Amino acid sequence: MKATYHGWKPAAGALVLIALAGYAWAQDAPAAPGAEVTVRGALQCNGATVPDPKREDHAWVIVAVDGSPEIAARVKKVMDEFYPEKGLDAEAAQKVHEEFKKQLRFFYDPESPAKPPPGQVNPGPRHYCHAAIPYAVTGVIYEKDGKKWIRATKMQPVGIDPRALGYPARMLQPDKPFVMPDKKPLVLKINDTLSLNCIKVPPGKVFMGEPMYVATRYLEQFPRMCTLTKSFCVSEIPITQEIWEAVMGNNPSKMKNPKLPVQDPPLAEVKKFCELLSEKTGRKIRLCTGAEWEYVARVGTSNPGFPQKYADQGVMKGGKALPVKSMKPNAWGFYDLFSPWWELTSDREKYPSHHPEVDPSYPARTDAMRMLMGVIGENWTLSIREFQKYSGYTSTKFRIACDAEAP
16 A cells, blocks of 8 residues: 655654554455445345355345455455465365455445346245346445445446456466376277277366356356266267267257267167167266266366356357367367357256265256256356256257276
8 A cells, every 4th residue: 555645754653553554444444434436246146145045145245356446456365365376276266255255245235326137136935046247336335234235326237258347367367277187098989980089087176166256157056165086087079970870870960960969869869879889888888967067177177167268169159069179179188068059967957056065966867857068158157057858049969978997
């Protein structure tokens, strides 16, 4: 905190008091009474920020990532202290998330002159906490009942691009794995001319979902600790039409191309495909779980999953599915995780736990509904889940998994 004294020289004791006052501002102090500040960040229902929401939790909050100098300084302090240059492992991600909630979550004063968008926050035990949305809120910050509040005089939406919202550049850097898979893939021979590479994924712990400071986030992306205790293999590409035809002898795809993923395969036929490929290869072939898919897409890191980070890995806006390997792989060597088509998983339709999980799996008892994974639009982050048999507005594809060790 730099001061200009214009010839006045305070005593040493006064200097100490000035320094302590500056420290208190950086730590906890809100703006001076009556002084307006602007916060930019994730406007959301507070019920979406707590693991077990109660009725009184359903109120507007905004988790700031930028704003007036006071807010920007507090964001910078959190980043400098808790967000390493190398990116976030599970423990660091959880700590950053907690610090943003502690230092940069502001409750909306319902008596504010400016009103938030209607229809997204409603009381009641069955209330669905709607998606977080990027917003800028201007008003006076104060503290009451152990919470930080903002009495808003102006509220306006901000574009979904995180750069426009003011996210720190470190959050938008490409994911850099802390560990790498085995260099030698598991090669599954399909026939004399076709084979399928499967990458051996190391076990690990990640902070899955999206933290509360991510401004385009849905309830099913609740942040939680997830531990995968065993290595497993996942195909580097979705199953293509030529591989499907070699195993099944047919092609259900409407958009025909041997190098495209097989399009909208019936669930019963996917199960049969896995059984036939298991017999052919001697491996127990299956679909990925939702947690395995997200872990692979994150390359084992716990960084926020802004879709703009993966623009070179797939087409996510207004495009058609491309032949496999048309875009770059992620840092673990997986292709086509991001595309206009969802990926089918083995999990049934279910919101993930809001609490720590170990090897989570929610086996589907019927073929009626499944959990689909993917990033098919620029307003959806890495952890988004869809819960339908088929999405209805786009197509589905799938990739296979198996245990790392042979039976």
